[in-house]
Amino acid sequence: MNSQRTRNGRVCRQERYPRYLIVELGLPQVIKCSSLKFYSRSEIVGSTVENLESIARKRMTVVEDTVHSFEHVERIFKTATFLAEEEKADIELVQIGALLHDLGWTVGTPHHETGAKVADKILKELGYPEERRNKVVRIVLHHHLDLRDKLETLEERIVWDADKIDILGILGIVRAFHLLGSSPFTSVVKEAFKKLTAIYPLLNTQTAKTIAEKRHRETMDLLNKLREELSLEDLQIY
Ligand SMILES: [Fe+2]
Ligand SMILES: [Fe+2]
Numbered sequence: 001m002n003s004q005r006t007r008n009g010r011v012c013r014q015e016r017y018p019r020y021l022i023v024e025l026g027l028p029q030v031i032k033c034s035s036l037k038f039y040s041r042s043e044i045v046g047s048t049v050e051n052l053e054s055i056a057r058k059r060m061t062v063v064e065d066t067v068h069s070f071e072h073v074e075r076i077f078k079t080a081t082f083l084a085e086e087e088k089a090d091i092e093l094v095q096i097g098a099l100l101h102d103l104g105w106t107v108g109t110p111h112h113e114t115g116a117k118v119a120d121k122i123l124k125e126l127g128y129p130e131e132r133r134n135k136v137v138r139i140v141l142h143h144h145l146d147l148r149d150k151l152e153t154l155e156e157r158i159v160w161d162a163d164k165i166d167i168l169g170i171l172g173i174v175r176a177f178h179l180l181g182s183s184p185f186t187s188v189v190k191e192a193f194k195k196l197t198a199i200y201p202l203l204n205t206q207t208a209k210t211i212a213e214k215r216h217r218e219t220m221d222l223l224n225k226l227r228e229e230l231s232l233e234d235l236q237i238y
Helices: 019-024 043-062 070-086 091-100 111-125 130-141 145-150 154-165 170-179 185-202 206-230 233-237
Strands: none
Touching: 043 070, 043 091, 070 091, 070 154, 070 206, 091 111, 091 130, 091 154, 111 130, 130 154, 145 154, 154 206, 170 185, 170 206, 185 206, 206 233
């Protein structure tokens, strides 16, 4: 994979930040890139991380669940990279953690526990330094929604936040319909309201809260519209 960087050596913004962030936060569009871009502490570690991208991509092809496909991992990777830069975190740890965070779905449940074991094994095989490997394993192990209270480091909080941002927007509603596809529409909307409303205040970092605010507002508006239509409240205007 070619690492495309800006003139000052930074990772190109277009690729790290989803388009809506560029528009919303007024970030400059610098270079058009086509693949994930990585921060690295050294050339050796850099190639390790790039290896991890292809390992994770290949392994996740067996996951048939749309919600946890590699497409989700790519979004988390980019969101987490953005959060890490804004929050001045260790970007390499965050990127590796984000890449490996859902590998557990390829093995079995509980996926955060199986994923932590897989991540540890892969990083050991790649010769990733033990101290940093343990930090990545903790990121994977604690990214589960219910383990927010176990988060200790900024990097753990960032990957946790990035993973939850992915379910806070309209995507969250689509996800709810995907996961509860055979349930009546009204139950899915009720469940989406309950779940999304509960997650929003749990975000850890200020940057994540800022990003999620817009998504959350739009999602609640859409859910309210959906609820109106499902209950035929809108007939009252005639
Ligand atoms: Fe997960
Ligand atoms: Fe995830």
